[in-house]
Amino acid sequence: MQSNQTTTFAEQINQAQHQAMQDDPAMLAFGLGISDPKGIFGTTTGLAESFGHERVFDMPTAENGMTGIGIGAALAGSRVLMTHQRLDFFLLAMDQLVNNAAKWHYMFNGQMKVPLTIRLIIGRGWGQGPTHAQNLQSWFAHIPGLKVITPSKTDAVAAQLYSAIMDDSPVIFIEHRWLHQQQCETSQIKPLTLRPEPVRVHKTGADYTIVANSYMVLESLIAARKLAELGIDAEVLETAELEPACWQPVYQSVAKTGRLLVCDSAHTSFSVAAEIISSVTERCFGQLKQAPLRLGLPDYPEPTSIALTKHFYPSADSITKKVMMSLQRELPASIQDADEHHSTRPHDVPGEWFKGPF
Amino acid sequence: MNSLLEHYQNMLRIRRVEEAIAARYSEQQMRCPTHLSIGQEAAAVGVSASLTVKDKAYSSHRAHAHYLAKGGSLDALIAELYGKQTGCTGGRGGSMHLTDLSAGFVASTAIVGNSIPLAVGNALHQQVQKLDEISVTYFGEGATEEGAFYESANFAALRKLPVLFVCENNRYSVYSPLSVRQPESRSIVALANAIGLNAIEVDGNDVEQVAAATAELVKGIRNGDGPALIECHTYRHREHCGPNFDDDLGYRPEDEVAHWLARDPVTLLQQKLLDLGASAQQLEALDGKIGSEIANAFELAQVADFPNPDDNERFVYAE
Numbered sequence: 001m002q003s004n005q006t007t008t009f010a011e012q013i014n015q016a017q018h019q020a021m022q023d024d025p026a027m028l029a030f031g032l033g034i035s036d037p038k039g040i041f042g043t044t045t046g047l048a049e050s051f052g053h054e055r056v057f058d059m060p061t062a063e064n065g066m067t068g069i070g071i072g073a074a075l076a077g078s079r080v081l082m083t084h085q086r087l088d089f090f091l092l093a094m095d096q097l098v099n100n101a102a103k104w105h106y107m108f109n110g111q112m113k114v115p116l117t118i119r120l121i122i123g124r125g126w127g128q129g130p131t132h133a134q135n136l137q138s139w140f141a142h143i144p145g146l147k148v149i150t151p152s153k154t155d156a157v158a159a160q161l162y163s164a165i166m167d168d169s170p171v172i173f174i175e176h177r178w179l180h181q182q183q184c185e186t187s188q189i190k191p192l193t194l195r196p197e198p199v200r201v202h203k204t205g206a207d208y209t210i211v212a213n214s215y216m217v218l219e220s221l222i223a224a225r226k227l228a229e230l231g232i233d234a235e236v237l238e239t240a241e242l243e244p245a246c247w248q249p250v251y252q253s254v255a256k257t258g259r260l261l262v263c264d265s266a267h268t269s270f271s272v273a274a275e276i277i278s279s280v281t282e283r284c285f286g287q288l289k290q291a292p293l294r295l296g297l298p299d300y301p302e303p304t305s306i307a308l309t310k311h312f313y314p315s316a317d318s319i320t321k322k323v324m325m326s327l328q329r330e331l332p333a334s335i336q337d338a339d340e341h342h343s344t345r346p347h348d349v350p351g352e353w354f355k356g357p358f
Numbered sequence: 359m360n361s362l363l364e365h366y367q368n369m370l371r372i373r374r375v376e377e378a379i380a381a382r383y384s385e386q387q388m389r390c391p392t393h394l395s396i397g398q399e400a401a402a403v404g405v406s407a408s409l410t411v412k413d414k415a416y417s418s419h420r421a422h423a424h425y426l427a428k429g430g431s432l433d434a435l436i437a438e439l440y441g442k443q444t445g446c447t448g449g450r451g452g453s454m455h456l457t458d459l460s461a462g463f464v465a466s467t468a469i470v471g472n473s474i475p476l477a478v479g480n481a482l483h484q485q486v487q488k489l490d491e492i493s494v495t496y497f498g499e500g501a502t503e504e505g506a507f508y509e510s511a512n513f514a515a516l517r518k519l520p521v522l523f524v525c526e527n528n529r530y531s532v533y534s535p536l537s538v539r540q541p542e543s544r545s546i547v548a549l550a551n552a553i554g555l556n557a558i559e560v561d562g563n564d565v566e567q568v569a570a571a572t573a574e575l576v577k578g579i580r581n582g583d584g585p586a587l588i589e590c591h592t593y594r595h596r597e598h599c600g601p602n603f604d605d606d607l608g609y610r611p612e613d614e615v616a617h618w619l620a621r622d623p624v625t626l627l628q629q630k631l632l633d634l635g636a637s638a639q640q641l642e643a644l645d646g647k648i649g650s651e652i653a654n655a656f657e658l659a660q661v662a663d664f665p666n667p668d669d670n671e672r673f674v675y676a677e
Contacts, residue, residue, distance in 0.1 A: 028486065054486055060516065065475045065509020072479020075464065076414070078486070095506070099469050100476065107455050108465065109448040110673040144674050168676035 005187075009151075010180040012158040012189065013043040013119075017081065019158075019192055020165040021051045024079045027165070029056045030066070031083030031119075040083055041121075041180050067093035067118070071101050071170075074116045081165055085358075087120035087174070088131045101170040102145035113168040117161075122176045122265075124215070124313065125348035126356045129304035135214065135266040135297075138275070140172045141242040147171045148242040149196075150265075152217035154184040156200065160240065162192040176215040176265065177358075178350035198239070198246035201253075205235035208323055209253040211276055212263040213239050220263050222316035227323055230332065234323065242272055244279045251283050258289035259326070263319055264296030271296055295322050306348050359634055365407065365565045366627050366641070369399040371648045372423045373624050375432065378652050379422075379439065380601035387660070388439040390452035395423035397563075397595035400623035401526050402427035402496070404568025405588070408576040409494065414464050414484075416477040417496040419454045420526075420594075421466030424496045429461035436655040442662040449665045450673075470531075471497060471504030474523070478510040481519035481585075492520040492579050499589075500531035502546050503539055508553070511585070515554025518584035522575060523555060525589045526562060532598045533609045550587040562590025563623040593618035 021027050029047060031040070035058050039045035048056040059066050063084070070080040084090045090097075097118075104114050123132040141148045149164055149171060151157040157179075164171040190196070202217065203224050212220040217238045224234040235253050254260050260280055264273035273294035280292060295314045302312055317335045324331050345352065376394045383392065395402065402423035409415070409428065417424040425435060431446065438445030439453055446457050454468035464480065467473040477495030484491055501507050502525060514521050525546055529536050550557035556578060560567040568590055575586035595618075597604035605615050628641060 026487070028482075060509065060512055062505075062509035062512065065478075065506050065513065068472065068475025068506060069479035069482060069510065069513060072416075072476035072481075073483040073486075074479070075476065076480045076483035078483045095469060095472055096475065099472060100467065105676050106673045107447060107451045108457050109450045110677075111447075111457060111459060112465075113676045115676075147675070 004185060006183045007154065007186050007189065008180065009154040009157055009182045010042045012154055013161055013175070014045060016158040016161040016165070016192060017044065017047055018050060020081070020162055021047065021055065024166075026077060027055065027079040027081065028073060029081040029083070030059045030070070032059060032061060033085060034058055034083055040085055041177070043180070044083065063089055063092040064096055067096040068100065070116055071096060071104070071114055074114045075104065075112050079115045079165065081117045081119065083119040085121055086123055086132050087136060088134050090118065090120055097146070097170075098143055102143045105169065106145055114170045115168045117164045117167070117171045117173055119173045119175060122174060122214070123358060124176065124178055125309070125350070126354070126358065127304040127306065127348070128302065128358065130301035132358065133302045135174065137174055137213075137242060137266055138270060138272050141272060141275070145170065148174065150174045150213045150240060150242060152176075152179065152214050152238055152240065153200070154182045155188045156190050156196055156240070159190040159192050159194050160196045163196050174214065178215050181351065181353050196240065198241035198243060199249040200238040200240055201235070201249060202238060203234070203236040205233040205257070207232050207257055208234040208259045208261065209237065209250070209257045210234050210261050210263060210319065210323070211237045211239060211250055213242070213272065214265040216263040216265045216314070219314065219316045220319055223319035223323070226316065226320045226335070230324065230329070232323065232327070239272070239276065244275060247276065247279060250276065251280060254280050254284045255287045258287055260288070260292040261319070261323055261326070262292070262294045263314065264294060266296060267299050268294060268296035269299050290326060293322060293326055295319060306346065310347055359636070361407070362566070362627065362631060362634070363636065365403050365569065366631055367644055367648070368403040368406075368427055369565060369624050369627060370645060372399045372402065372426050374645070374648050374652055375426065376422060378656065380596070382656065383601035389441060390439065390454075391599050392439065392453040392601070393420040393599050394596055394601065395420055397618070397622065398526055398528060398592045399423050400565040400568055401524065401562045401590040401592060404565045405494065405522070405524050405572045407569045408572045409462070410491070411462050412491040413494060414462050414477070414480050414491065415494040415496065416464055416473040416480070417456070417466035418470065418473060418498060418501065419466070419468050420498065421454070421456050421496070425456045425458065425463050425466065428458075428463040430456060430458035430463045431461070432651065432655045433658050434458065437659040437662050440659040440662070441664065442659055443665040444658070444662040471501035471506040473497070474501060474506050474510045478514045478519060478521055481514065481521035482517065485517065485519055492522060492576065494522045494524060496524045496526065498531070499525055499527040499529070499536065499546060500539070501525075502549070511550065511553045511555055511587075514585040518582065520579050521585045522572070522579055523550070523585065523587035525587060527589055527591050528594045530594070530598070530610070533607070535609075546589050547587070555585050555587040556583065557587040557589065559589040559591065562592035563621050563626060565623060565627055592623075595619065595622075
């Protein structure tokens with residue numbers, strides 16, 4: 001294989017599922033549209049053909065019941081992967097998720113396990129609007145017994161998904177729709193069997209700690225490059241697993257820089273950012289040089305019209321602006337109005353490849 | 359006569375267990391919400407007569423009868439009510455979360471209707487893995503008002519899964535009568551048939567009727583004909599949750615209560631056995647034997663150790 005061959009986030013998700021289905025003959029995969037011609041944005045294409053329609057199947061429009069059926073099959077000895085094209089529809093399944101999947105191993109005193117993974121895709125832009133664009137990662141992370149993984153980079157996503165599927169605890173796996181076309185070289189792909197890092201350090205730096213997850217990791221890395229041009233050496237970390245006990249590298253980074261900005265890909269209040277800042281404050285209070293900051297989505301639902309969403313999602317420029325202002329440094333003219341969109345493409349698509357509708 | 363005697367023994371055992379719990383509940387040592395099965399024993403016993411230990415059962419909040427009829431450990435049940443280490447979940451779940459995997463009783467859960475999909479999922483596993491066993495899900499008529507029931511029945515019918523739905527219709531959801539919950543013309547059996555379950559209804563207080571109907575349905579399920587439902591019309595004697603009679607509250611018509619109490623499943627079967635020639639002494643001896651087993655279970659539960667709270671963080675995640 002040539003080192004300059006490239007692969008996408010969606011292809012990597014697809015490959016992880018193929019490998020898991022092959023490695024565990026008792027694995028089932030189902031979800032609305034999983035075996036339709038579009039194959040969940042290409043992430044499930046070929047699965048049913050390879051492993052048969054008994055193990056890989058499209059399902060009735062019954063999110064709660066089918067989640068319970070997945071849990072029941074998992075308890076009986078199957079390994080189960082469910083996929084939802086939008087997280088918002090999965091809200092119908094909160095009873096099964098919270099009262100059964102999350103509690104089962106605990107409330108039956110360790111006698112049974114729930115090897116269940118649920119892929120949830122977050123929409124953004126092109127008018128996804130109030131009920132097709134919610135990242136409720138902090139809800140899931142709040143429930144004891146659930147693991148929450150929020151991948152952001154193509155090199156690690158296959159290993160992250162494979163590890164989630166093979167985990168004997170229920171795992172919520174949250175994919176941002178705008179990540180699916182992200183490319184990287186195949187030579188950079190992490191081996192599937194490698195245990196994924198809960199926190200990934202994407203760039204080291206001495207002056208400022210920027211923590212992000214999901215799509216905001218990409219914006220943070222662009223911001224870090226701009227900050228470097230402005231003489232600020234930022235460290236960029238990703239909390240890929242939403243579990244405070246695993247966030248040691250974050251605490252170490254803050255101990256070094258004394259400054260923290262958390263970029264959240266969900267609403268700002270009661271968010272993962274809030275938890276990260278709490279955890280950091282409890283553990284590193286003496287090392288903080290200034291109050292930690294957060295930057296997330298505003299606390300109102302995402303409107304639909306393109307005219308209303310221009311300022312809804314923080315960008316690399318808004319991250320840069322937030323850091324510069326907290327350091328009381330002068331802003332270059334190019335980002336003084338960070339909320340303005342400077343790209344030539346419309347602000348509501350991730351790239352030229354995206355032509356809607358979802 | 360022999361199978362009737364066996365049914366009687368199983369029903370009387372459940373009755374006496376529940377009465378013993380009720381008698382001691384006020385001592386305040388069983389500190390968890392407890393839903394007694396008194397009056398509804400025939401459904402559990404009649405259904406279990408067609409099941410093997412390999413078949414897997416799920417139930418709801420009112421699960422003691424289903425658990426015991428499937429072969430669940432009596433000692434582990436009573437210890438669980440006392441919150442002891444020797445309880446079937448070591449004090450984690452209480453009366454509403456019972457399990458005995460060695461008996462094929464997978465679990466009962468507390469949220470109305472939410473164990474129905476689990477049993478259907480169990481049946482999916484059994485079908486895909488080609489296992490020679492079936493699944494059973496017990497629930498009340500209130501659960502047929504939940505979406506989870508429709509969603510589960512639909513998928514079971516779609517995939518022809520090996521699962522028996524057992525609906526115990528005791529006419530009340532806590533204090534709410536059927537009349538405020540389902541249209542008067544509603545037939546749960548007609549509804550289930552329309553979804554694609556092979557459904558029939560029986561007098562749930564007549565264990566012979568339940569057993570005969572279940573045997574027929576289970577035969578079809580094992581034969582690969584797809585899922586079935588049996589609706590057992592029955593009545594609970596005591597309050598929804600707790601040890602007491604509560605008809606002083608007046609939520610059930612007096613003549614209705616009198617009608618059903620006169621048709622108590624245990625008394626009906628006892629009379630039938632006597633009519634068939636069983637001796638009163640024989641039945642009393644049975645009662646005596648059950649009494650000692652129950653006394654022993656309570657004694658064991660009371661002297662058992664409490665679980666250690668130092669272990670409270672164990673089993674949040676699979677190890």
